[in-house]
Amino acid sequence: MKKNRRTCDVPDATIHRLPLYLEKLKLLQAIGVEDVSSRQLAESLDIKASQLRHDFHYFGGFSRPGRPYQVNKLVPALEQIIGISEPQPTAIVGAGHLGQALANYQNLEMHGFPVQGIFDVNPKLIGLEIRGQPVLDMDEIETVIGREGIRIAILTVPATAAQAVTDRLVAAGVVGIFNFAPTDLKVPEGVIVRNERLAVGIMSLSFKVNCAVKAARKKASKPDGE
Amino acid sequence: MKKNRRTCDVPDATIHRLPLYLEKLKLLQAIGVEDVSSRQLAESLDIKASQLRHDFHYFGGFSRPGRPYQVNKLVPALEQIIGISEPQPTAIVGAGHLGQALANYQNLEMHGFPVQGIFDVNPKLIGLEIRGQPVLDMDEIETVIGREGIRIAILTVPATAAQAVTDRLVAAGVVGIFNFAPTDLKVPEGVIVRNERLAVGIMSLSFKVNCAVKAARKKASKPDGE
DNA sequence: TAGATTGTTAATCGATTAACAATC
DNA sequence: TAGATTGTTAATCGATTAACAATC
Numbered sequence: 001m002k003k004n005r006r007t008c009d010v011p012d013a014t015i016h017r018l019p020l021y022l023e024k025l026k027l028l029q030a031i032g033v034e035d036v037s038s039r040q041l042a043e044s045l046d047i048k049a050s051q052l053r054h055d056f057h058y059f060g061g062f063s064r065p066g067r068p069y070q071v072n073k074l075v076p077a078l079e080q081i082i083g084i085s086e087p088q089p090t091a092i093v094g095a096g097h098l099g100q101a102l103a104n105y106q107n108l109e110m111h112g113f114p115v116q117g118i119f120d121v122n123p124k125l126i127g128l129e130i131r132g133q134p135v136l137d138m139d140e141i142e143t144v145i146g147r148e149g150i151r152i153a154i155l156t157v158p159a160t161a162a163q164a165v166t167d168r169l170v171a172a173g174v175v176g177i178f179n180f181a182p183t184d185l186k187v188p189e190g191v192i193v194r195n196e197r198l199a200v201g202i203m204s205l206s207f208k209v210n211c212a213v214k215a216a217r218k219k220a221s222k223p224d225g226e
Numbered sequence: 227m228k229k230n231r232r233t234c235d236v237p238d239a240t241i242h243r244l245p246l247y248l249e250k251l252k253l254l255q256a257i258g259v260e261d262v263s264s265r266q267l268a269e270s271l272d273i274k275a276s277q278l279r280h281d282f283h284y285f286g287g288f289s290r291p292g293r294p295y296q297v298n299k300l301v302p303a304l305e306q307i308i309g310i311s312e313p314q315p316t317a318i319v320g321a322g323h324l325g326q327a328l329a330n331y332q333n334l335e336m337h338g339f340p341v342q343g344i345f346d347v348n349p350k351l352i353g354l355e356i357r358g359q360p361v362l363d364m365d366e367i368e369t370v371i372g373r374e375g376i377r378i379a380i381l382t383v384p385a386t387a388a389q390a391v392t393d394r395l396v397a398a399g400v401v402g403i404f405n406f407a408p409t410d411l412k413v414p415e416g417v418i419v420r421n422e423r424l425a426v427g428i429m430s431l432s433f434k435v436n437c438a439v440k441a442a443r444k445k446a447s448k449p450d451g452e
Numbered sequence: 453t454a455g456a457t458t459g460t461t462a463a464t465c466g467a468t469t470a471a472c473a474a475t476c
Numbered sequence: 477t478a479g480a481t482t483g484t485t486a487a488t489c490g491a492t493t494a495a496c497a498a499t500c
Contacts, residue, residue, distance in 0.1 A: 083436030210309030
């Protein structure tokens with residue numbers, strides 16, 4: 001009753017590393033590695049071993065002092081923590097170019113997020129099959145989300161439609177929204193939104209590129225520098 | 227000679243907020259707002275005013291004490307800092323579903339990153355026109371990058387091809403890579419990679435969804451709780 | 453002037469790293 | 477035992493927030 005409460009009060013920085021740990025471990029598992037030390041795993045992710053152990057410590061008890069981690073135990077443990085021990089049925093709302101690209105992206109299913117519904121309002125797109133799934137009329141959102149028990153939706157509609165669609169999704173029972181529309185969403189407490197803002201990402205890349213180019217130029221003009 | 231050196235030693239957290247500031251300011255500009263205080267701007271972004279001023283302080287001198295910021299001055303100042311005063315010609319390498327989706331994404335051009343080259347190895351895709359740009363044979367990468375002065379590339383090739391393509395891009399003069407391939411890239415110093423790992427993003431969303439669902443259940447079973 | 457604002461420094465907070473006892 | 481490892485706490489580092497003088 002008291003044991004499994006700690007699982008949720010975890011800093012964001014740690015949460016974002018959990019999938020990275022899992023990915024690396026699955027890679028090790030695939031090539032048959034059985035044991036891995038915090039130092040080895042951390043090194044492959046370019047972080048400090050103490051950070052990894054500190055992260056794991058939030059969940060506790062993946063190994064015992066003196067013994068390295070067992071890959072075959074750590075993988076399911078992390079999957080459990082992340083919440084993908086069971087596949088999480090996922091909806092894609094908006095079957096434009098991006099929605100289709102994501103629906104085609106087989107890695108989604110491989111990582112535990114099988115697409116169980118693709119929706120659009122455009123009659124030209126409705127009925128189009130993507131990896132065996134037909135694009136459905138937006139009107140079926142509530143039915144399908146209820147029937148499939150979908151809790152996670154990927155939003156790829158135009159910014160203008162995003163809030164209205166979000167409201168419907170939340171009302172239908174969706175708890176997590178992966179938002180590709182370039183707009184902020186208002187959601188009730190307890191609903192999680194993750195914004196994937198392409199333009200923001202490329203702009204921060206641009207800032208660093210700019211700095212790198214400047215640095216290179218300075219170096220070139222003062223080749224004796226240090 | 228001494229003045230404009232400070233522009234590059236800036237924490238990552240600040241760099242990631244710069245595009246958010248710019249986006250909000252452009253929105254204000256579009257509706258004709260002339261002045262904005264740090265408090266107003268910060269509030270709309272759900273951060274503290276002191277954080278915004280602290281961020282701006284790395285670059286210095288956007289206003290004077292006592293006077294609010296002038297939107298029409300701040301927008302070009304931030305564009306300059308981010309490096310998009312001039313449009314940054316951009317290449318998309320990999321014209322599969324995702325590459326096509328991004329090539330169609332007009333926001334890219336609107337934000338200062340016009341797509342000046344789309345490349346693929348697949349003969350079936352070569353020649354296909356996307357928003358007026360034909361998909362080119364990968365063999366033309368070096369020529370086009372040189373001719374257009376492209377420094378930023380968006381990588382949407384399969385993971386297996388990613389490193390080889392990266393090496394060519396870097397050799398041709400690309401300095402920033404927006405990587406959608408689910409693999410780590412090795413690049414020489416001075417080249418910037420930004421990984422956009424869809425699977426990682428959805429997994430950290432899943433973790434939070436899991437927590438939210440658990441919390442809601444607990445609340446439901448103890449409706450008198452607080 | 454009184455109230456509001458910025459730029460800038462200091463205080464606080466949180467995340468990363470180091471250290472080390474316990475264990476194998 | 478000697479060397480390596482984890483779990484866990486303490487020290488360090490960096491980012492956020494508060495405070496305030498200078499200014500309008």
